[in-house]
Amino acid sequence: MAEPRIPNGKALLTDSSAESADPDLPAFLARPADAPVYHGFPLIEETRTDGWCFGAITDFAEPDGCECGDGFVVAPDGSRAGLIWSVGEFPIESSSPPEPGRWGVWLIPFPKPVRNVEDLVECFRHVLPELRKLHAQLMHSSGDA
Numbered sequence: 001m002a003e004p005r006i007p008n009g010k011a012l013l014t015d016s017s018a019e020s021a022d023p024d025l026p027a028f029l030a031r032p033a034d035a036p037v038y039h040g041f042p043l044i045e046e047t048r049t050d051g052w053c054f055g056a057i058t059d060f061a062e063p064d065g066c067e068c069g070d071g072f073v074v075a076p077d078g079s080r081a082g083l084i085w086s087v088g089e090f091p092i093e094s095s096s097p098p099e100p101g102r103w104g105v106w107l108i109p110f111p112k113p114v115r116n117v118e119d120l121v122e123c124f125r126h127v128l129p130e131l132r133k134l135h136a137q138l139m140h141s142s143g144d145a
Helices: 117-142
Strands: 053-056 068-074 080-087 093-096 105-110
Touching: 053 117, 080 093, 080 117, 105 117
Parallel strands: 080 105
Antiparallel strands: 053 068, 068 080, 093 105
8 A cells, every 4th residue: 555645745654553543544534532633643752852852744754855844743741733844944933823732833944954864853953942932932821732
């Protein structure tokens, strides 16, 4: 069976060990009632930094360099936000506002194309200070995003 793809042609990365509420569907399409958003997509443990971790939705490893993708971040408190990343220099911008269970979806800049996990770690750590500030502001203002 071919890997599922999103409209821009990128392969989805899935967590085959994630529990599905429907045995006929992957976990990201049939999230159990108590599962967090982005359940069914893998955390990239190599990115874990001070309790923060990047989760991948689309494949990021390309020998010629991947210049955009979809992912999410898990904060030390377990809260999550979606990330739409692309190579460039621009301020982090909201794509979708916070809602219960997710402190929004954010457009974020990576400083260079991603070829492998090492590049992903470097790029994630590059944007992490801004994600920390954003998370702190949102958690302070809403208390429960």
